Every structure is written in C-alpha cells, then in structure tokens.
Amino acid sequence: MPILGELLIGRTARPGQNGTFQAIDAASAQALVPVFGGASLDDLDQACALAAQAFDHYRATTPAQRAALLDAIASNLLALGDALIQRCMSETGLPRARLEGERGRTVSQLGLFAQVLREGSYLDCRIDPAQPLRQPLPKVDLRLRNIPLGPVAVFGASNFPLAFSVAGGDSASALAAGCPVIVKAHSAHPGTSELVGRAIQQAVRDCDLPEGVFSLLFDSGRSIGQGLVADPRIKAVGFTGSRSGGVALMQIAANRHEPIPVYAEMSAINPVILLPSALAERASSIADSFIASLTLGAGQFCTNPGLILAIDSPTLRQFELAASARLQAVPAQTMLTPGICQSYRAGVVAWRERGDVQLLAEGDSGSEQQARAALFVTSAQTFLAQPALREEVFGACSLIVRCKDLSELQQVIHALEGQLTIALHLSAADHQQASHLLPLLERKAGRILVNGFGTGVEVGHAMVHGGPFPATSDSRTTSVGSLAIQRFLRPVSYQDLPDALLPPELQQANPLNLPRRLNGELRS
Incomplete structure (x- = not known):
C-alpha cells in the first residue's frame, strides 16, 4: 500500500493544503518522502460533520457488528505486512523486534475489545421491575444501560506509534463503545499513521458502516488539534503526550460552552522503592533488572523507572555500584525524534550542572542522533527541597534518592505527584514495612507492583494504566485494558x-x- 501523504476524511483521501511537513528518519535526521499537507479548518469541519452524521447509525449497531469492525481492522493491520514495520522503523528509530511486538499488542487490544463487546457486561444493564402494589407507594419500572458519548478525538502518541496511536487503545475502546473517531496523527510518524488509517478506512467500508465512523487528520501546526477539541460535535478526547500538551487540551475542553472530558495520559516518573531485606538479598540482580527496564526503548516508555527510593545503607551503595557498572556498558540509542533527543540531553545537562546531585554513571557515547543513558543520586533532603527533581526527564535517565530512615522515605513519597506505577522490591522480611507503605502508595499511583518494573503493560481485564494527576487527567479511568471502554x-x-x-x-x-x-x- 503506497504512502501518498493524504488526509483520510470519511471515505475520501486527499492532500492537505494547510502548510506542509515531512517525517524525519530518526537515525539519519534526513527527511522522508512524501510531503504531507496539514488539514484546513474546512477539512476539520467536514470530518466532524461526517462523524456527527454517523453517530446515531453507528451507536445503534449491535455489539457483534462493532466487534466485526475491530476484527476487520486487526486483519487489515496484519495484511500491511513488513511495509508497516519498515516505515515505522524509519520514522521512530525503534528496532524491528519492538515494533513487531507493538503491532501484536495493537492487534490484541482490538481483539480484547471485540471480546468485551461479545460478552456484553460493559453495558451494565440493570432492571428494577415495577411493583404496582407496593405500599405506601407503587414502585416504577426502571431500566438502565450505558450508551456512547458521541464522536471522539484521539491524539496519536510519539512513543507508541501503533499501540497508542491511530488504531491504538483510545481508538479501539471508543469504536467499541459506539463512538465515531477522528484521529489527529502525530507529526513524527505520519507515514505509519497513514498506512494504519487506510487499514481502518477499508475496514469501515467493508463492514458497510457510515463513512464518518473514522477520519484521519494531519496538522502542520497546532490549529487542527486545538480546533478538534473545541468543536462542539466532539464529545470526548483521548490523549497521550506531554504534560503541557495535555493540560492545554484540558483547558480548551473546560472552556467550551459544553465542557467535555479529556482523558490525558501525561507525565510520570514511576518510583521504585527498594526495601532493606530485598537489597541485602539481591542488590546486584535488582540492579541488572533496573537498568534493563530503564534503557528499554531508549527509556521512552511512560512507565520508565525514573526514580529509585531506598534507605541509605551499604547494600544500597552496592546496588548503586552494580547499576553504574551495568549502565556504562549500555550503548547510546536513537530516540524517537531529533527534538526529543535534544530535550533529553538538555535535561541530563541540567542535572549534571547541579551541585546537589551527583552523576553516578552514563552509558556509552554514540552518534549525534543518539542519547546516552544516565544515572544520578541525591539525598532525600535535597529531593524534598527541589521540586524540579520530581519532574520527568523523558528518556533513559533516573535518580536515586538516599533516605535516612523509613520516616524520611515516607516524607519523600508524600511529596510525589501522581504516578502511573509504583514498584516495591521486597522479601518476606520486608512485609511489615510494605504494609505500612501500601495505603500511601494507593493514593499516589494507578498500579502497584512487587519485585518488578512498570515497563511492560499487560493488556487485560484487571489492568489500570492511569493514576492521579499529572499521570493522567482523571484517576478514575484507564487507557489500557477492558475498563478503558467506560471512558466513552x-x-x-x-x-x-x-x-x-x-x-x-x-x-x-x-x-x-x-x-x-x-x-x-x-x-x-
């Protein structure tokens, strides 16, 4: 399937006329063909009009019909074959194995929501029959079901070009709910987005559904993304990206005549707490697993372990030495875009220049388009006094915080913002300390895990990929797993x-x- 640089609005495909841009090869920083045109406000209006026209028809389809659509999208994605993987590798710098795994996850997500539709409990149907003879007053007949919100705007993510983008979890769950979807593609991987978008467009056509069920727009600036959220025909937003971008969309949505929900996944540093007995038993092996998680995908995971918390001790210093040695052997890695790479390097330099933070180790050096992993250490008092140290450095950068005792460790946890994940490394002898920490951790994160790391998000029924602000804009929801359908x-x-x-x-x-x-x- 050729990549033509076209907008997909309902059944049509045409070049955008509002400015131009090109994808950049992440490894070489060279421009890739073709040239893409940004959507105009007229294009946006047409996509929203088609979505609004399609809504009543689409929401009236049976769960089985929508499940068939999701299955057709999954089949079409697989039929794209190696062309999809090759283009995605060029646009993101991510390795083949990672992208083949992500394609498998994307297909699995579509299958999960097809299963949810066929099972039916997502509708939460409730019946309270009438009791006309009840005294002192008769009881009315009440029946309840869930219905879809309306057309949904989905923003593609930079770090997951398949699983959190055009056919990713937000689109899959919205389509499953019965909501037409308009995707604003991420400008870093437009070719990948067009290929996936055409696969969805074809599935909508083959399932004989209204053309407004899906559209794909490109934006050469910010006007289309902002206009999409502001359009009164859009009833909800799914977003994965930066804190500043998510908050900006939340403000637009809140200021509308009819405010709408924005389900934004934004920023997290995903603390890892190392309890004393676990460190004493296996400091070196925990260090190996930590560095593997930290540097996975150049650290560009939303669940990347950006913070290590532990009580200072000889075994913590052993962990630091082992982690440093392991990190120094990690080669530099290509990041998603030159801009992301530059921002990561700037963040590392800012920490290096601080007098109250010590650089423990850096990974091996690489090319201009590659970034070196970095590991820093500081005291709990410095961490508590410097809010900037609690901000995410997007990439393979992590900070170890040495705490004097359990009380200071708890103070540090209290100071944290909301997180997607918090991990506890413990042994049986640490259970009492862990039980004291758990109520606090529950207030801070959407997922608590033991003896592991947050990277690797299982797509299932019991998964929560969300958390208190700024991890997400609404801590009651998840963007991964079957519960994601409830957002729409x-x-x-x-x-x-x-x-x-x-x-x-x-x-x-x-x-x-x-x-x-x-x-x-x-x-x-």
Whole structure:
C-alpha cells in the first residue's frame, strides 16, 4: 500500500493544503518522502460533520457488528505486512523486534475489545421491575444501560506509534463503545499513521458502516488539534503526550460552552522503592533488572523507572555500584525524534550542572542522533527541597534518592505527584514495612507492583494504566485494558417505557442474550 501523504476524511483521501511537513528518519535526521499537507479548518469541519452524521447509525449497531469492525481492522493491520514495520522503523528509530511486538499488542487490544463487546457486561444493564402494589407507594419500572458519548478525538502518541496511536487503545475502546473517531496523527510518524488509517478506512467500508465512523487528520501546526477539541460535535478526547500538551487540551475542553472530558495520559516518573531485606538479598540482580527496564526503548516508555527510593545503607551503595557498572556498558540509542533527543540531553545537562546531585554513571557515547543513558543520586533532603527533581526527564535517565530512615522515605513519597506505577522490591522480611507503605502508595499511583518494573503493560481485564494527576487527567479511568471502554460511555435510565420502545438490551425477552442485573442480582 503506497504512502501518498493524504488526509483520510470519511471515505475520501486527499492532500492537505494547510502548510506542509515531512517525517524525519530518526537515525539519519534526513527527511522522508512524501510531503504531507496539514488539514484546513474546512477539512476539520467536514470530518466532524461526517462523524456527527454517523453517530446515531453507528451507536445503534449491535455489539457483534462493532466487534466485526475491530476484527476487520486487526486483519487489515496484519495484511500491511513488513511495509508497516519498515516505515515505522524509519520514522521512530525503534528496532524491528519492538515494533513487531507493538503491532501484536495493537492487534490484541482490538481483539480484547471485540471480546468485551461479545460478552456484553460493559453495558451494565440493570432492571428494577415495577411493583404496582407496593405500599405506601407503587414502585416504577426502571431500566438502565450505558450508551456512547458521541464522536471522539484521539491524539496519536510519539512513543507508541501503533499501540497508542491511530488504531491504538483510545481508538479501539471508543469504536467499541459506539463512538465515531477522528484521529489527529502525530507529526513524527505520519507515514505509519497513514498506512494504519487506510487499514481502518477499508475496514469501515467493508463492514458497510457510515463513512464518518473514522477520519484521519494531519496538522502542520497546532490549529487542527486545538480546533478538534473545541468543536462542539466532539464529545470526548483521548490523549497521550506531554504534560503541557495535555493540560492545554484540558483547558480548551473546560472552556467550551459544553465542557467535555479529556482523558490525558501525561507525565510520570514511576518510583521504585527498594526495601532493606530485598537489597541485602539481591542488590546486584535488582540492579541488572533496573537498568534493563530503564534503557528499554531508549527509556521512552511512560512507565520508565525514573526514580529509585531506598534507605541509605551499604547494600544500597552496592546496588548503586552494580547499576553504574551495568549502565556504562549500555550503548547510546536513537530516540524517537531529533527534538526529543535534544530535550533529553538538555535535561541530563541540567542535572549534571547541579551541585546537589551527583552523576553516578552514563552509558556509552554514540552518534549525534543518539542519547546516552544516565544515572544520578541525591539525598532525600535535597529531593524534598527541589521540586524540579520530581519532574520527568523523558528518556533513559533516573535518580536515586538516599533516605535516612523509613520516616524520611515516607516524607519523600508524600511529596510525589501522581504516578502511573509504583514498584516495591521486597522479601518476606520486608512485609511489615510494605504494609505500612501500601495505603500511601494507593493514593499516589494507578498500579502497584512487587519485585518488578512498570515497563511492560499487560493488556487485560484487571489492568489500570492511569493514576492521579499529572499521570493522567482523571484517576478514575484507564487507557489500557477492558475498563478503558467506560471512558466513552454514560448511563441512561428508562422509567416505565413500554417494552416495544425499550432498546433491545433492556427488553423483557433479552434478545441479545446479555448479562443483566435484575433487582441487583447479576444474571446471564
């Protein structure tokens, strides 16, 4: 399938006329063909109009019909074959194995939401039958189901060009919910985005669905992304990216005549807490696993372990020596874009120039387009006094904080902002300390894990990929796993409607064979 540099608006494909840009080969910094044109405000208006027109038809499709769409998208993605992987490698600098794994995850996410649709409990159907003879007052008939919010804007992510972009989790969960999707592609991997977008466009056509179910827009600046969130036909937003970008979209959405939810995943440093007995037993092996996690994908994971917390001791110093030795052997890695690489280097330089932070080790040097991993250490008192040290340096950079005792460790945790993950490394002898920390950790993170690292997010039913601000804009939600569909649904209650007027999900005969809650009791 050729890459033509075109916008995909409903069934049409055409070049954008609002400025131009090109993808950059991450390894060589050379421009890639073709030239892409940015969407105009007229293009945006047409995409939103088509989405609004498609909504009532699309939301009325059965769960099985929407599951078939997701299956068709997955099949089309696989049919793109090596062309997708090759283009993605060029645009992102990510290795083949990583991208083949990410494609597999993207297909699995689509399959998960197809499974969710066929199972049906996401609708949360509830029936409280009427009791006309109840005293002192009769009880009305009440029935409830979840319905889709409306057209959704999805912003592609730089660091996951497949799993968090055009056909990623936000798009999959919104389409599953019954919401048309307009994707604003990330400018760093437009060729990848176009290939995936065409796969979705074809699936919509093959499933005989309204053309407005999906559109893909490119933006040569910021006007289209901002205009998309501001458009009154858009009813929710999915975003993965920087804190500043997410907050800007939240403000636009909040200032609308009709405010809408923005589900933004933004910034986290994902603390790792090393408890004393675990350090005494396996400091070196924890150090090996830590460096492997830190440098995975050049550290460009939202769950990258950017902070190590531990009580100062000889075993902590042993961990530092082992981690430093391991890090020095790690080669420099190509980052997603030259701009991201420059920002990472600037962040490392800023820490190196601080008198209250010590550089422990750096990875091997590389080319102009590559970045060296870095490991720093400081005291808890410095960390508490300097809020800048709690900010994310996006890339393979981490800070060890030496605490005097458990009380100071707790102070450091209290000072943290919201996180996607917090990891505890412990042994049986550490359980009492861990039990004291857990209530505090629950207030700080969306996922707490033991003897591991947050990199590697399982796509399943019990996963939470979210957390308190600024990890996400809404700590009640997740962007990974089956619960992600709830972001794009809202409940509606029906009182005393005749059976013939009820949606099929709530009719007495249960024609869709859905699990439903009758008088509070779940029945299938």
